[in-house]
Amino acid sequence: MTVLPPRALDAGIAGWRGVSHRLVWVDVAAVLMSALFGAVVGVVLLLLVPGYWLGAVVLAVVVVSTVVRLVIAPRRVRAIGWILREDDLVVRRGILLSRLVAVPYGRMQLVDVNRGPVARLLGLAELRLVTAAATSDVTLPGLPEQEAAELRDALVARAEERRVGL
């Protein structure tokens, strides 16, 4: 369990807890999957469209975006942080587009724990919070399974304690 250093745009909140670095591999797997799909499309275009340029452009875009996404994957994972405060859970995400969300315990309608195939191999889980507002949809990926279960129980307990109406 790592404590992250402060960064710009975190509203003066200190003591952010980071997620598992193994999440990088989940990201890498996702990037490679979409790269594979893009490559197939590019090759098909290369073979079917006369003049090669369309397929070449698609392949170039796929290669560049894959490299960029692979390079920033570790930074993306390091940027994810969460903290349980007195009355709310705050989650921060993103490097280019930074986002900070505070969800009060009393407003949580349900807590999901999801495990994708790659995440399951690595023993990771994703926590998802739902409130009555569709816009507040908060996901917190890359939690070790044990920690995810504990966090879920803690959230449910606190939500029960402070339940309020809509």
Place this chain on the structure above:
Amino acid sequence: MTTPAAPPRSRYVDGLWHRLHPATPLLRGGIGLVAVLLYVASTFRERLVGLLFGLPDVGGDPVDEIGRHHLVGPATLIVLAVLLIGVGLFWLSWRTSEFRIDGSAVTVKYGVLLRRTRTAQLDRVQGVTIARPLLARILGAARVELDVAGQNANVRLEYLANAAAEDLRRDVLLLASGRREREGEPPTAEVAVLTETGTPVLTVTPGRAIGSVLLSETVVVLVVLAAVVLPVSVALGAGVPATASFVPLMIGSITVLVRRIGRNLRFAVVSTPDGVRIASGLVSTSTEALPPGRVHALRIEQPLLWRPAGWWRVSVNRAGHAAGRRNAEAERSLAPVATTAEVLALLPLLVPDLGDRRELVLAGLVGRGDGEDFTTAPKRARWLRPLAWRRTGFRMTDASVLARSGWLHRELVVVPDARMQSVSLRQGPLQRLLRVATVHPHVVTGPVNTRLGLIDVDRAEQLFTELALVGVGARRTDVSHRWGDVEPRP
């Protein structure tokens, strides 16, 4: 009639099962069935008579044929039997539809073969709608719909007698507000308050109903099409196809416009102790109650063309109005067209916090710059919104957040602190360059967008912290969703 003339108070709120209006099966689609049967009978009567009595089809009128073969008796019996079965089925369907309301929940059960029961907690009821389609209106019946938060979660009582529907709504709202009939207190006083007609807050005059629609964007587009595009295409020699495609477009648009006018006509908002009552419609009327504390976000906007007349449109986000419903947009605009004075009268009923803040609201509606303590966008960010940056701003009051924006299309959004679900702070790359950020109080889905854009980044972080704190605090002390439990605030 299922509703004997008993004292109106608590007629339904007694924990017993009650039946619906006897015409219910007919109104809920039975009339269509009858029409289809009659049509089938009149079209195939030769065949039917032939089939039943084994008569040869000789080409004459089947009724004459029956008379000639002395079969009047059996024929009458068959018709009577069919009628009896039909009435019996209707009766069965009516008998099996029942509802019950006790102190805390409402339960509806219906269906003959597939029995269904739905129970809803009364304090989760977001509002009560009474609608009267044309046929129901003729028969003196009304559909009562209890809005409950959630997709497709409304509880429908179709149909009830008119007076019963009104009583039921009042009782349900009373219970929802947390009030209980207290011992020893004469119920008549309570009834008197609640059956009061209330104070009209907003009444749409026919002139305004028509004017507001004629001054809308749709009409402008139509006029531009008719005045510019059509002559140009005729001049270019494409007159016939252009006209041919224009006519259906015109007819369609006019239909929509007329329907919109019809909805605006006789639109009225009345303030009562139960909350705000909204009545609308000319042909098929609907009445809707909106209890206080159920407004999750509110927007007051003014299209450019409405500015000379000083009209505003008021929309709200509220739980229970599931997205994707028919006429959803119309139902969500709380007041399709209101004058500034009416807006100022209506606002305190929906957001009690803004009760005597006339100057503040006016600054939010028409002001610019930092009058009335609005925090405006920093000058360095002006080229992100070259026209509107001096209007873009926010202001926190004791119990809500106001967001002002738009220069041509003016807009003021109000979010009560106690209804915020969560809050986010975000910043994209361009915003980072200009050192601004967006704060977004999250509320239930609806037409109102509650983003507060173009805030100086330090102020935005501060606002985020304040909203996160204030939201939690406001929620603890908020009782406006059970507003009958407490004394009104001084």
